[in-house]
Amino acid sequence: MKVMVLGKATERSEAGEFGTAEEFAAMDLFNEQLVEAGVVLAGDGLQPTSKGKRVAFDADGNTTVIDGPFAETKELVAGYAIWEVASMDEAVEWVKRSPLRDSEVELRKILDAEDFDDSFGAEIAAAEQQLRTEPAANQ
Amino acid sequence: MTSATQQAIDAVWRIESARLIAGLARIVSDVGLAEDLAQDALVAALEQWPESGVPDNPGAWLMAVARRRGVDTIRRAVTLQSKVELLGRELSDHETPMDEIEFDPHVEDDVLRLMFTACHPVLSVEARVALTLKMVAGLSTEEIARAFLVKTTTMAARITRAKKALTEANVPFEVPVGEELADRLSSVLEAVYLVFNEGYTATAGEQWARAELCQEAMRLGRMLAALAAGESETHALVALMEIQASRLRARTGPDGEIVTLDKQDRARWDRLLITHGLATLDRAEEIGGTGSYAIQAKIAACHARAPRAEDTDWVRIASLYGDLVALTRSPIVELNRAVAVSMADGPAAGLAVTDGLLDVAALRNYHLLPSVRGDLLAKLGRSMEARAEFERAAELTSNEAERAHLLARASGS
Numbered sequence: 001m002k003v004m005v006l007g008k009a010t011e012r013s014e015a016g017e018f019g020t021a022e023e024f025a026a027m028d029l030f031n032e033q034l035v036e037a038g039v040v041l042a043g044d045g046l047q048p049t050s051k052g053k054r055v056a057f058d059a060d061g062n063t064t065v066i067d068g069p070f071a072e073t074k075e076l077v078a079g080y081a082i083w084e085v086a087s088m089d090e091a092v093e094w095v096k097r098s099p100l101r102d103s104e105v106e107l108r109k110i111l112d113a114e115d116f117d118d119s120f121g122a123e124i125a126a127a128e129q130q131l132r133t134e135p136a137a138n139q
Numbered sequence: 140m141t142s143a144t145q146q147a148i149d150a151v152w153r154i155e156s157a158r159l160i161a162g163l164a165r166i167v168s169d170v171g172l173a174e175d176l177a178q179d180a181l182v183a184a185l186e187q188w189p190e191s192g193v194p195d196n197p198g199a200w201l202m203a204v205a206r207r208r209g210v211d212t213i214r215r216a217v218t219l220q221s222k223v224e225l226l227g228r229e230l231s232d233h234e235t236p237m238d239e240i241e242f243d244p245h246v247e248d249d250v251l252r253l254m255f256t257a258c259h260p261v262l263s264v265e266a267r268v269a270l271t272l273k274m275v276a277g278l279s280t281e282e283i284a285r286a287f288l289v290k291t292t293t294m295a296a297r298i299t300r301a302k303k304a305l306t307e308a309n310v311p312f313e314v315p316v317g318e319e320l321a322d323r324l325s326s327v328l329e330a331v332y333l334v335f336n337e338g339y340t341a342t343a344g345e346q347w348a349r350a351e352l353c354q355e356a357m358r359l360g361r362m363l364a365a366l367a368a369g370e371s372e373t374h375a376l377v378a379l380m381e382i383q384a385s386r387l388r389a390r391t392g393p394d395g396e397i398v399t400l401d402k403q404d405r406a407r408w409d410r411l412l413i414t415h416g417l418a419t420l421d422r423a424e425e426i427g428g429t430g431s432y433a434i435q436a437k438i439a440a441c442h443a444r445a446p447r448a449e450d451t452d453w454v455r456i457a458s459l460y461g462d463l464v465a466l467t468r469s470p471i472v473e474l475n476r477a478v479a480v481s482m483a484d485g486p487a488a489g490l491a492v493t494d495g496l497l498d499v500a501a502l503r504n505y506h507l508l509p510s511v512r513g514d515l516l517a518k519l520g521r522s523m524e525a526r527a528e529f530e531r532a533a534e535l536t537s538n539e540a541e542r543a544h545l546l547a548r549a550s551g552s
Contacts, residue, residue, distance in 0.1 A: 002411070036247050037154065038361030041415050082411060084354060089150035093197075097154075113388060 002041065002110040003083050003091040009076035010103055014048045014069065026099035034083070034094065043081030074104065082110070144189045152181060155198040156277035157362075161249035163205055164312050167213070170256050171302030174274055176212070180205040250275070251366040252312050254359075258327040261308045266301035267330040273298055275362070276355050286352050287337065314367075324367070328376050328432065331359045335380045339387075353384050364419070371427025374419050379436035381416030382443050385409040401448040413443045434463045453482035470499045471507075478511060486518040506535035510545060517552055526552040 018024070034040045046052075049068035056064045070076060085091045088109060095105050109115075156177060163173035180201040194200040257270040269287075272278045278286075284294035315323040338352030360377040367373050389407040392398050420428075420436050427433065438459045445451040460476035463469075473496060481489020493512050502508045513528030529549035533542045 036250070036362060036365040038358035038365070040361075041411055084358065086153055086351075086354075087146065087150060089146045090153050093147070093150040093154055 001085065001087070001112060003085055003088065004108045004110055005043070005081040005083060005091070005095065006077050006106040006108065007045075007079040007081075007100070008104040008106065009049070009073050009078040011073060013078040014050070014073050014076065016048050016050070023099070030098050033097070034081075039083045039085060039094065041082045041084055043079070045079040046077060048078075049076050144193070145185075147193050148181075148184055148188060151184070151193065151197040151201075153277045155201055156181075157250050157253060157275045158198065158247075159201050159205060160274050161253040162202060163209065164253060164256070165249050166206070167209060168312055169306055170253065170274065170312065171306050172209075172212070174302065176205040176209050177201070179208045247366055248314070250362070252314050254327055254363060254366075255314055255323055256305065256310055256312055258323075258330045259305060259308070259310045260323070260326045261304055261310065262301050264330055264333055266297060266304070267326065268333055269294060269297050270301045271327075271330055271359065272334065272355065276359060278355070324370060324372065327363065328372060331356050331363065332376060332380070332432075334359065335383075339383060350387065353380070353387065356380055357384060364422075369426065371423045372430040372432050374423035374426075375428065375430060375433035375436045378416045378420035378423060379432050379439055381412045381419065382436060382439040385412035385416065385443065400442060403448075405446065405448075408443070416440070417443065429462075431463065431466055434459055434466065438463075451482070453479055457483045470496055470502050471505070474502070474508060474511060477515075481515055481518075486515040490515045490519070504535055506532045506541075506545075508532075509535070513545075513548065513552070517548070522552040526550075 012019070019027075031040070031043075049070045052068040052070070054066040054068070054070065056066060058064075083091055083094070085094070088107065091107050095107065098105070159180070160170065160173050160177045163176050164170045167173055167176070183204045184197070184201060188194075254271065254275055257274050258267040262270065269283055272283045272286075273280065280295050280298060281291050283298075284291040287294065314320075334352050335356035338350055338354075338356065357377065357380050360373070360380055364373040364377045385408050386400070386403060388409065389403040389405070390398050390400075416436075417440055420433070420440055423433050423436065428437075438456055441452050441456050441459070457476060457479035460472060460479050463472050464476055474493065477489045477492035477496070479489075480492050490512065493508065493515070496502055496508060509528040510532035513525045513532060516522075516525035516528060526549050529545050529552060533545040533549065536542050536545065
């Protein structure tokens with residue numbers, strides 16, 4: 001299964017600091033281990049939210065664009081990775097091996113077929129079918 | 140025992156077992172013994188961790204226990220005196236908690252040695268597969284047996300025999316060099332790809348346990364690509380597996396039937412695997428990209444890059460099959476080339492390629508030859524000949540569903 005690994009922001013990451021050379025080296029070593037274990041599918045760091053945008057939708061679908069930075073630093077994301085692992089426990093064990101300090105990592109399973117029961121699956125299939133047939137009918 | 144601890148131990152085992160067994164094998168020079176010692180350490184963890192909690196550095200804990208068991212075991216075997224001294228020395232060097240297990244650069248080399256040893260050509264490919272899944276992927280014997288649809292006792296016997304065969308053949312724990320490397324590497328890649336295909340060709344009903352095999356194979360392949368990064372074919376095999384696996388969701392219909400590539404809903408393809416697979420193929424091509432896995436990955440990539448089936452670059456696929464035929468001399472690959480040529484240049488051109496296969500002994504009883512010819516003849520409007528080919532194909536296949544399908548086509552021609 002695939003797990004999305006969300007590295008939460010800190011005051012330092014939000015200030016655009018990259019960390020010390022030692023921290024960098026330790027993180028590199030950790031990432032190397034993950035690659036050598038065949039776990040990594042994707043991953044990158046993100047710029048601070050001061051350079052980010054949010055797009056909000058109201059009930060009618062009207063949009064408002066909000067410029068960063070955003071509040072609630074601890075809830076923001078500073079980096080992400082996608083891992084392929086056998087279980088959520090395996091992802092947790094890997095995160096524990098990370099050299100991070102004073103930080104938090106959130107793990108979220110990426111939805112796959114086993115997360116949908118049959119009825120939901122049928123509904124989606126029906127909806128998709130409709131999406132596909134509608135444009136043709138309108139021509 | 141709480142199931143939470145059990146799950147944590149499973150997770151630790153999955154992460155640590157290969158490095159643990161590999162590190163032990165370097166010390167005791169016997170992968171079979173190393174694996175036994177690692178299993179002993181796992182049993183100790185299962186006994187103690189539910190009480191004590193999972194230690195902060197579980198890998199170091201397991202290694203320390205396994206080494207202690209190793210000393211005990213070897214002390215009993217007098218003839219291995221020198222190894223006791225070696226073990227004793229290593230043990231006293233590292234009595235404090237051992238961060239080096241995670242950060243010792245040699246450990247990763249050891250894992251590569253372990254993969255080469257588990258896939259040594261003295262073993263049958265089935266034995267290589269079983270040992271690799273057991274020692275490198277960290278699966279239990281029960282899990283491997285379930286995935287390969289055999290009894291646990293059968294799989295356990297296979298693993299025991301394989302370990303014994305390695306010991307008897309005195310297989311050294313090392314990564315081969317020079318001319319030997321290419322052969323030994325293909326022996327490893329073959330085993331990994333076999334694991335993948337066991338999962339990929341699974342039919343409905345047995346699907347779940349076996350789809351896991353695809354993931355195990357991709358994980359093993361990525362490990363190998365990271366550890367033997369200079370070898371083009373390791374990257375190529377990863378690319379091939381990832382691009383094929385990207386279609387897993389799209390290739391079975393609601394009743395478990397196989398959906399062919401041209402009819403798959405491409406929106407259901409796994410974009411992340413395709414992206415990773417194509418990037419891995421680029422890596423393979425940078426340092427080579429002329430081997431058999433590379434050519435197969437390039438063919439898979441042609442499909443992955445086509446937004447719709449009709450956008451497929453069949454001219455390139457036909458040419459790549461030409462390269463693959465030149466490399467493998469396989470008549471089955473030539474038959475695939477015929478199909479690609481028919482897509483690129485029309486059914487008559489494809490049929491002409493199959494004409495060259497009619498006298499090949501290896502294909503005399505191969506149902507796909509008349510099946511392909513029937514299809515091409517039908518497209519050319521030569522229905523009498525098409526019918527004869529479909530009937531012949533139906534006679535040759537051992538699969539009932541396929542026979543019914545072929546007979547239906549015969550009566551429709």
